[in-house]
Amino acid sequence: MKIAFLYEHPTWSDALIAAFERRGVALILRNIADLSFDADATDKPFDAAINRINVMPSSERQPQIVFQTLHYLNWLELAGVRVINGARAHFIGASKAMQNGIFSALGLAHARAIAIYRPADALAAADNIGYPVIIKPNIGGSGYGIARYNTRAELAEAIRLSALDLGIDRSGLVQQHIESDGYVYRIEVLGDQLFYSIRQPINEGSYNYCAADGCAAGASSANNHDAIDHDAIDHDAGDFPARDADSPERIEAFSPPESIISAAINIVRHCGADVGGVEYFIDSNTGAPCFYDFNPYSNFVRNGESLFGFSPENRYIDFILASL
Numbered sequence: 001m002k003i004a005f006l007y008e009h010p011t012w013s014d015a016l017i018a019a020f021e022r023r024g025v026a027l028i029l030r031n032i033a034d035l036s037f038d039a040d041a042t043d044k045p046f047d048a049a050i051n052r053i054n055v056m057p058s059s060e061r062q063p064q065i066v067f068q069t070l071h072y073l074n075w076l077e078l079a080g081v082r083v084i085n086g087a088r089a090h091f092i093g094a095s096k097a098m099q100n101g102i103f104s105a106l107g108l109a110h111a112r113a114i115a116i117y118r119p120a121d122a123l124a125a126a127d128n129i130g131y132p133v134i135i136k137p138n139i140g141g142s143g144y145g146i147a148r149y150n151t152r153a154e155l156a157e158a159i160r161l162s163a164l165d166l167g168i169d170r171s172g173l174v175q176q177h178i179e180s181d182g183y184v185y186r187i188e189v190l191g192d193q194l195f196y197s198i199r200q201p202i203n204e205g206s207y208n209y210c211a212a213d214g215c216a217a218g219a220s221s222a223n224n225h226d227a228i229d230h231d232a233i234d235h236d237a238g239d240f241p242a243r244d245a246d247s248p249e250r251i252e253a254f255s256p257p258e259s260i261i262s263a264a265i266n267i268v269r270h271c272g273a274d275v276g277g278v279e280y281f282i283d284s285n286t287g288a289p290c291f292y293d294f295n296p297y298s299n300f301v302r303n304g305e306s307l308f309g310f311s312p313e314n315r316y317i318d319f320i321l322a323s324l
Contacts (some may be wrong), residue, residue, distance in 0.1 A: 002046035008032040019313035051085040055094035063168035088272030093296040113175040119164040125174035134175040137167025180281035187264040
């Protein structure tokens with residue numbers, strides 16, 4: 001079987017590719033940064049493809065790659081290629097608005113949000129939601145472009161100064177600000193099973209809670225106006241030391257309730273993904289989980305074997321080979 005491995009981040013997939021090689025699985029490596037494809041081809045270029053392409057904007061690549069990737073994944077599926085985390089999962093992973101729609105459809109608690117594409121519309125949206133609000137790009141990640149506005153006057157001034165960053169496609173969310181219990185929780189799913197679960201303390205001034213190797217590469221920081229969250233999370237909930245990207249001990253395994261595991265599996269399924277991560281925090285006012293992110297490519301935590309007692313890469317490969 002010819003298996004393609006689609007990737008683009010400089011380091012996110014190195015350990016996984018090496019693990020495939022150790023297992024004797026020959027991959028056809030496709031760096032999406034160099035992608036062009038014959039749109040008129042009638043034969044399948046390969047039997048299956050593993051999509052490990054993230055949608056997070058970064059300084060190392062042109063933003064149009066995001067949309068070229070979406071065209072390519074749809075084209076592969078039309079050609080009959082089995083794609084692990086195909087076009088639907090990829091699109092929903094890119095769209096904060098779509099993720100909110102999934103959470104709402106499943107009846108799961110989440111931060112209320114209004115999608116906009118004109119910065120001037122942020123005022124009416126924020127008036128509807130109530131201050132403080134979070135404004136973020138619809139396509140983003142690792143805290144990219146996120147800003148908090150405490151008052152209408154602050155937001156009006158930011159609009160006047162053209163300071164709102166709505167990201168690479170100029171669409172964004174005006175989102176309810178919710179106080180958390182001081183942690184980001186993440187559940188990774190393989191198919192309909194729990195892969196692993198971790199939590200990290202929320203750190204004031206840091207917005208990148210990705211736990212994968214190389215995650216800090218090219219990540220952007222949040223904007224001004226007391227930008228407080230990764231995705232609607234209150235960093236004022238407590239005092240935490242600055243996050244050190246080389247300190248995996250700050251990431252810890254935990255055992256989530258079965259109800260939250262089931263919710264995460266349901267989210268991944270409804271997003272059309274084979275594998276994926278779901279992030280949430282605990283609303284300090286209600287004590288209930290508040291879901292805020294679906295990520296179809298955040299599968300590997302640093303030092304996973306020491307955290308969990310198994311190799312996440314090998315377990316991922318077992319799942320992939322059984323799925324093809």
